[in-house]
Amino acid sequence: MQQKLSFYLLASLAIVSFFSSCSDEDEINIPMEFATPTYPENQEILLGETINLQPEILNLPSQTSFSWKLDDETIAKKHELNYTPAESGTFSLNFIAIAEYDTLSRNYQVIVNDPYNLYVRPKTESSSAYISEIIEYKPAPSQYINASYGTLEDAQKLVGGKSGMVSLGAWGGYVIFSFDHTIENRENEKDFVVYGNAFNGSSEPGIVQVSFDTNGNGLPDDTWYELAGSAHTAEETLSNYEVTYTNPGEYANVPWVDNQENKDSVMVNSNHTQNYYPLFIEEQEKVTFTGTRVYPTINYNRFVTIDALEWGYVDNYDEDYATYGGNAMELDWAVDADMNNVSLKGIDFIKVYTGAQGNAGSLGEISTEIKGAADLSMAE
Template sequence: MGDRPHSVPPRSGRRSRCVLYCLPAQFLSSSVLASSDFASSVLDFTPAPGQFINNSIFNDPARALGPPVGGGTLAADNSKLVSLGGFAGSITLAFDHTVLDDPSNRFGIDAIVFGNAIWSSGNPRRRWAEAGIIEIALDANSNGLADDPWYPIRAPGLPPIPASALQSQLWDNNAGTPTPPANIAWYPSPVHYPGWPPSYITTAFRLPPIYEVNLLINPNGPAATLEAHWGLADLSPTLILGDLDADNLVDDPELTPAEFYTRPDNPFLVGITAESGGGDGFDIAWAVDPVSGAPAELPGFDFIRISTGVNFIAGILGELSTEVGGVADARPDESAFDLNADGRIDIEDLYTWHDLRDASDPAADLTGEGVIDDADRLMMTRCTRRDEVHDVH
């Protein structure tokens, strides 16, 4: 593969480790095969130097495929993760279908990225997290290749014009130069990355200093209920399978990974929403043109690229490096829109929503942002129209 297509200056000087990985047999559960709930192939893996990229436990990109393995809020399960290394190390994944901007997805969340972030001493306002940038692309030309424009998910940490945060980092394996990494053992080893060049460049959108810390703290205060950090990868814990209330105990041992890890958390509230599997969800509508900052208005995406968005060495802990354990297509949950509880979504629910809004009832806050606004109205309207079209057909 040549340089990855990008709607801003390309990532030059890079070498791709892999072109395509298929989902390994150990993760080919019937649920994944039948419903394609998770990203199923690796198109590119370009790690930046880091302490784990030469460790066989963390350098297999296929570990980002299929469902994640959750360890809970206090201790991550690192048995199924790939490390992207330092700044702008990246992985590009593909789904075997288009992930849609579905109006019936809970909180408007269309996809979920899983990593190994955890809470510090069980406090969701203080977390060990290594934030990653999320970009998506639609296979608009239907050729199965990630050669269409890429659009970043504009999280609060990115500026209105994301391209203004685009930075490049040169790396080499020469201990005699000031070029990082200072520890040459972190450079991609020929044992694991045959043919890797003696120097290369990685490029990504860099997050502000608030993310380049050992411990990520919610700036809204120690009693905050509103989340300040969302729209990025590797911020939130991946729960233990079947833990419905984030207490690190299994409540429903019968749940399958496809059922559990496709339930999004409300990204705007502190903590993890009941019955969610955790992870970091995003709305396709958050994608923007990196140069203009205008909404991308994508109907969906086929490819997702995740990059380490911080350039920071945390002392003896080593570099901050985004880890990825899976990416899910969130399953629709129409029950959240059946506001009159009659078992169907129709115009009566839209009328009910207006009544709830006029009464300032929290049930009208469908996006979960803590306010009732036009975004909630549009979501309810789209969901109603979709279901009425289905009824006609």
Template sequence: MSCFFSHAGRTAIPALLSVALAAAACNKDGEITLPDSKPRITLDSETGVYAAKIGRAVTITPTVENEGEAAYSWTIDDEVVSTARVFEYVFNEEGRVYVTLRVENRAGYDEKEARIDVNRLAPPVISLIVPQTGLYVLTGREYTFAPEVQNGENARYEWYLDDSSVPVSTEKDYIFMRTQPGDCSLRLTVTNEDGTAEKTVAVHVVDVIPVRIAFIPSSYLADPLVRSVSLGRTLFLRPQVSDAVGPEYAWYVNGSLQEDATQRMFAFTPEKEGEYEVTFRVTDTDESPAAPLSRHITRASSKRITEKTLRVTCYERESERVITTTGQPASNRVLEFLPAPGQFVNETGMAGYTGQKSFEEARLYAENRLKKGEFVSLGNFGGYVILAFDHSVENKGGYDFSIPGNQFEGSNEPGVVWVMQDVNGNGKPDDEWYELRGSETGGEWTVQEYAVTYYRPAGPRQGVKWTDNLGRSGQVAYLGQFHAQDYYYPLWLEEESHTYYGTGLRQNTTQTPGGDWSNNSFEWGYVDNAGSDNLESSSKTGKTWFKISNAMTPDGQPAGLRYIDFIKVQSAINGSAGGLGELSTEVAGMAVDENLNR
């Protein structure tokens, strides 16, 4: 006869012992026969550990000695989930699960515990750093595409050119070369047992790499080619230039060549109110032919010209402007919030995000938290928040305003402060920023024109790769054991890559022989920094105080501002401290006009 029973849980077994005895015994010619020995279980994994994936069945097939007509029960958290001899189960959540198998016959029972590590499906994830505008490749030159592929072991690689259905390569790395200029599309597909990933790259095959001119916008939402200045002030224009060979610079105002303006930075002082067209011209030499025309003849070099034009509006003199200097001491608005990638970005726990996916949602998130005295993190280098008051903050020569951080000795993540006047009067941070001088200004390791480009991860739970304008690269590490949100790249940033500009400070971090990290403070001049300008606390915590008189122009001279309307705090260090993660400046409340607060 066939013998079988089930029970509700481990605690129910004694009560069912008589049933088990009857079920485990078999009648032969009127005689009851019982097994001589209790069962002995051997799992089909030597370690007792099994790997499973969400949504896919895991199977455990034990070997049982002295089995007889035994009863089986598989238990998770004291609940019987199966009474079959072979365990098959589908898990829907990631994590570690312990399953206990109990096999019982008339002579007794045996138990074994198995550990099941349930992981997400692991399809391939392709990382391939490419500029936002596509990749420029010279004709006749080889370029090797060498993607980083997560979960790429035993995967199938296929490279396709344009709309072709036939791969041009099935190797992981692909050597690309074309002898004629033109645009094309290169697509990589990677397939493993869990799925397929795809990455498409726009490739521009050219005889000469084009010169790129970039004017840095005052904020993400501002037009970098529209600028403002007050009459009597100087507008400093300082574009970034890439891929120019032996460049020469020239500046034109309303079509007129400026005789002494031959540097990359142009100090423009309008003579009267009104609009001006300012053109920046780069003349360089084409000394990078795509390939020899023959073994003995090469293409002759030639001059090329690249230009970019701005519209500059000159407004009334600063001294003639009527400004409001009364109101609430604390700033009352966040105008823009764009952190760089970091461990608190998108994090729902300590950082309090709720899935913000637009600039307005992110702005309101930051504004609500700062008004409640809660911190916002600016992430790795370049991340920023822009604050506004309901009045103008006067320059009275002393400490004019303060900004709270969460610094303390050994935990400093300095942020540079910038100030702006609302010259055009539109209430937007689209005028000129002036950096406030700090103790590291002009220092050997301070980079006044630093730029870091971050690249959106191809999949969840990955570090964020970066490159900078010093030729370096790295990544903002993913610290899932502390901050397990899927992405550290801002969810409301639509671009696949984004460049942050600002002043870069050296990393002032030390590590003890025991492995403890200390992020040390600078002397003065930075948010989230326990310096001498933490005036209200002998332990150097809380608010940092700032002087508008420390505002300087891009050439390092005092700006002499009568007042300010907007403040920007920007994370200033590209670095990390082991398990502490990146040095992300935290702002822990609204800025305060201390002239009114007194």
């Protein structure tokens, strides 16, 4: 009797062990599956945008490896993909999850559109070589502001030619304009010219920024790139420079303070007796500008003179100024905020701002003036 009980007991334990073993094995071998069987196979983005994908997987074992391949190149080895393609085109994207007892994969087609191809505005027979629109005019304080060469009406005179004149005021003051077509980047050639009133001994360098309408909305709300001229790498040049001007409310020196703990004023003179602070901008108490500050040499002799910078600036009497009647600019000079070179196929918007801060004695403050701009592919 005791022998039979021992036999039944052993048999029962064996059965329990068998089912327990099967239960553990079944749990390990539960197949993985995507939580969403259907999915958007086509992923369409603009060049410069990021692909963000993380397929939701059910029954995902803790020890699972992942791989993402774009065509034949492995671009990630984790569950989530955050990838910014470096070029436009149509690519095959494959995701695979590999567990000890199971494999799961999914395929996508990635279409990367070049915004330039989508939104470029080609020249037509009716296109003009000159500025077609003044988008914004926000000068810094100056002896010319609210008077000759410093009103909204003066800024509009830049449209359609090169006989107008507008002052951008002291450091940071700017104008933004566009053409009726995209200015193309021409290989090994200058791309556009900005006309000024510089001459030998009188340079008031302005800095140029450019932008392409990447989102196609017709507004200058995309990334701006600075055209880095010869002085951008000079030791004394300041990037991320900032100046705040305060409205004195009358004909009086206009105080300013910068982010280098310097204080000074745009000084008034007896030749211009209006308020030098721009009375047509939104910021009527104070206004702040940011950008790059360059340092042209000011010579205080019998006559005050300002030396030209070597190249890359507006209203700057460089060696090519007489040839073009202004400053010819090259889109290949474009850099990002970290001074890395940027490749641009073309641009839709141009911003010019006064790049130097200084008092030129009897001449008053350094202030960039421009008379117009032209597409060199059409103006030659």
